Amino acid sequence: MAATSPVSPISHQLLSRSSSRFWNNAMTPRFCSPVFSISPCLIGVAGIGSASQLRARHPLISSAATTDYLLHDVGATVAVLGGAYALVLSFESLTKRNVIPQSLSRKLVHILSGLLFVISWPIFSESTLARYFAAFVPLVNCSRLVINGLSVSPDSTLIKSVTREGRPEELLKGPLFYVLALLVSVLFFWRDSPTGMISLAMMCGGDGIADIMGRKFGSEKIPYNPRKSWAGSISMFIFGFFISIGLLYYYSSLGYLQMKWETTFARVAMISMVATVVESLPITDQLDDNVSVPLATILAAFVSFGY
Numbered sequence: 001m002a003a004t005s006p007v008s009p010i011s012h013q014l015l016s017r018s019s020s021r022f023w024n025n026a027m028t029p030r031f032c033s034p035v036f037s038i039s040p041c042l043i044g045v046a047g048i049g050s051a052s053q054l055r056a057r058h059p060l061i062s063s064a065a066t067t068d069y070l071l072h073d074v075g076a077t078v079a080v081l082g083g084a085y086a087l088v089l090s091f092e093s094l095t096k097r098n099v100i101p102q103s104l105s106r107k108l109v110h111i112l113s114g115l116l117f118v119i120s121w122p123i124f125s126e127s128t129l130a131r132y133f134a135a136f137v138p139l140v141n142c143s144r145l146v147i148n149g150l151s152v153s154p155d156s157t158l159i160k161s162v163t164r165e166g167r168p169e170e171l172l173k174g175p176l177f178y179v180l181a182l183l184v185s186v187l188f189f190w191r192d193s194p195t196g197m198i199s200l201a202m203m204c205g206g207d208g209i210a211d212i213m214g215r216k217f218g219s220e221k222i223p224y225n226p227r228k229s230w231a232g233s234i235s236m237f238i239f240g241f242f243i244s245i246g247l248l249y250y251y252s253s254l255g256y257l258q259m260k261w262e263t264t265f266a267r268v269a270m271i272s273m274v275a276t277v278v279e280s281l282p283i284t285d286q287l288d289d290n291v292s293v294p295l296a297t298i299l300a301a302f303v304s305f306g307y
């Protein structure tokens with residue numbers, strides 16, 4: 001694709017190699033963004049050679065690239081942390097103004113937090129350290145949940161938005177396991193593996209929808225677990241499947257994944273079925289859904305996709 005910018009063709013080629021893939025795809029380099037891509041421009045202007053060869057010959061460029069990535073990832077971390085805080089605050093406000101009931105508010109926070117977090121991963125840089133910056137977001141929220149769960153300094157907004165009965169110690173169960181699942185997905189799977197994103201699609205999207213649909217339409221209970229219903233489980237399977245496929249398509253379109261779609265649909269359907277069956281089991285008192293569902297999904301996805 002010819003560069004339509006003052007950036008030379010060489011820079012354009014190097015942009016697509018060395019700069020953040022997301023910004024390159026999303027912004028079709030019409031200019032060298034002063035924050036996100038200055039180093040490839042420097043490299044391009046410096047002349048012929050691969051980005052890594054040029055960095056090796058020009059320590060200044062290497063440090064410029066490192067600084068570029070560092071600024072990029074710090075900015076992305078601050079933005080996503082702000083998004084997390086704003087999400088909880090928004091739903092707490094909607095609940096306080098009786099726009100939506102607290103139980104629905106909590107479930108929407110359950111569904112949206114994790115899915116928006118997965119969707120935000122491409123805004124981090126291509127650096128090998130980017131996942132650790134992304135992991136800082138669930139890490140901060142883990143700390144927030146523990147501090148509030150132990151009532152060290154209770155944050156009423158968080159407690160109202162995230163607990164069932166408004167008791168701080170509730171934060172140390174479902175919500176904490178939920179955020180730990182986000183942390184595991186970033187650290188061990190990230191955006192170049194289907195496993196982590198499918199586990200979050202099932203825990204956040206599938207399990208979250210199961211609660212909403214099950215409470216509303218769940219008159220027919222599951223024989224082996226009267227606390228769960230066919231409506232809830234069928235909803236979890238369907239929504240979990242389509243949200244998983246949506247995330248895989250999103251990351252494939254950005255170039256992070258290369259899926260063999262002729263087999264991917266069947267694999268994801270099998271994984272969604274495993275997660276749905278595990279979620280329906282009468283084990284919630286022994287093992288929280290936010291542990292059993294992601295664990296079962298990770299196991300099934302890793303066996304099915306191999307990475």
Ligand SMILES: C/C(=C\COP(=O)(O)O)CCC[C@H](C)CCC[C@H](C)CCCC(C)C
Pocket residue numbers: 080081083084087088106107109110112113114116117120137138141161162173174175178179182289290
């Ligand atoms: C309500 C939550 C879990 C309860 O699960 P369950 O008991 O109903 O099964 C979700 C708790 C969310 C947490 C307080 C905030 C997590 C934020 C996340 C790490 C980053 C989101 C960023 C994005 C851009 C909004």
Ligand SMILES: Nc1ccn([C@@H]2O[C@H](COP(=O)(O)OP(=O)(O)O)[C@@H](O)[C@H]2O)c(=O)n1
Pocket residue numbers: 174207208210211212213214215218227228229230231232233236279280284289
């Ligand atoms: N498969 C499911 C899951 C939940 N539900 C409904 O949603 C409520 C909450 O489900 P849950 O105990 O799994 O809630 P979380 O642990 O996901 O927060 C249940 O008490 C059911 O009324 C359902 O009917 N069928």
